[in-house]
Amino acid sequence: MACLLSKQDDFVNQVSMLETLIKEAGHECIFLPKFHCELNPIEMYWGWVKYRYRQVPKKTFDNAKQAAFDALNACPVDLIQRFMNRSWRFMSASRIKLTGKAVAWAIHKQKSHRSVSQTAMMHLDAIVNP
Template identity: 65%
Template structure:
């Protein structure tokens, strides 16, 4: 990915070395690539190459190197992110460093048992979404469920009876 003198190669050069004709492609779509597109721009084409798709990010590599598991959550789904269930959202944050400090402070202030309950609640939401529930139905199932990390069969039967 670098030239002999240490400078990084550009998208065009990397793709051309892999045998792609990219002369008519732009570097990157703005604001984002169309969902179904496979070769709309050089960035999308490179991102779909096997070695790039399977390359862990620097963040993931760092976290795993320290002996921890790295889990990426969907953006903007606060019910799937346990830290969002605590007071994290209430604290104003202007920079990334502020956000890091706030997350550490909130986690340190939160009892372990509460964190476990938040994580289990997140797992139940994921279970509800996997079962095809959305919105209010997912919320209801998560509140009514009796199992540890998933929406119970009883809750699903209750929803089906109400809808059917």
């Protein structure tokens, strides 16, 4: 029954309460595929925060709580923007059907703002097809 209902137009096109709440607050809501941390900048942010949190010595629960707040607030905006751009580049590489090491190479070498550049693709093609 759940499979049958999931294919009905009124269920497929129903906007979730979470999405409605986010959009009413004036923000954009983007749902990303599960288990693709390269496509999710929040995973990069959490990784950065956890690294900073672990660098601070903590002896009490209050110290740990304060260190967590400090780490969450310490991430510079320009770094968050870089996380976003890196995610956009991974999405761009995925759209053009790159996989594995080719994606990593293209992301590392490309110079474009939010996508994998044509120049990087030509270099990749020259490496893969000598």
